Amino acid sequence: MTAALPLVLTVFVACAVEAIEALTIVLAAGLTRQWRSTFQGMAAALVVLAAIVGVLGPTITLLPLTALRLVVGALLAIFGLQWLRKAILRAAGYKALHDEASAYLREVAAAKAAPEVAKRGVSDWYAFTLTFKGVLLEGLEVVFIVITFGGNQHNLGAAVVGAAIAVVVVTVTGIVVRAPLAKVPENALKFAVGIMLTSFGTFWGAEGAGVTWPGNDAALLVLVPVVAVVSLGCAAWLRRAHRVNTAAGPQAQVSQAEGVTS
């Protein structure tokens, strides 16, 4: 169990971030529209996600380890670098911080404006589809992380446990506070997850390509802090540049904003 702890923790943090985003959508649909259709949409999405894990999980563990590490490592490294890129741009002020409170207000406004239509045995089709899409999209990221981390470590069970704890903790907290979890430092969590995904992806990808890491698995103990230091360095560098450009005047800010596409 001790050996599986880093795996459980990594999956837990990554999945908690996604669960918080899904919770915002579920609360917006449930509190604004109706809970019955919201739960139906959530249940339908969870069935689809369970089916994906049920099919892909056992299949991925049958692949040869080298090929698995190469493909999964590449995907994780790409995925992790994209998370880091967004987290650094947010930390430096080039991109707005992800704010669950304003995301919730946007969803509520859209939910209030939509008409209530019954369809295919569901009394509120809008609440159903909003929840289904939200939970499915956020859940796909959870599934991706669970399958890649669990498959690579040959411990799908531990990865599923980490994800399940995250979903339960976020759901229970959401039920207790009955509001989006706006106080959770989401960007810091995403930053940490980006560092873990990039580090593990780099480690497994390079192993899959045939390299032998100095110190074998212990190389991760160096790789994770190095990725963290480089990422924090990038955030500090961009934060300073952003301050200098902001002080230089609105013209510089406009040209910067045009450069940040997402």
Place this chain on the structure above:
Amino acid sequence: MLRALKSFGAFWYDFVIGDDWHVAAIVVAALALTALLVHVAGVNAWWLLPLAGFAALVWSLHRATSGKS
């Protein structure tokens, strides 16, 4: 049907590749080069992928904040 396929492809492209395809291209190229160095030249190039990843990140951030992407 075609539209559904297009949106399915667009979803997976956005899901995996994200905002800057250059990052994905650099990672894939670095992995291919690593495999070549290991299997053809006999060089244990463990350092190549981390360096390529850092370079891709810095370059992508520079492009995003200087109006080039």
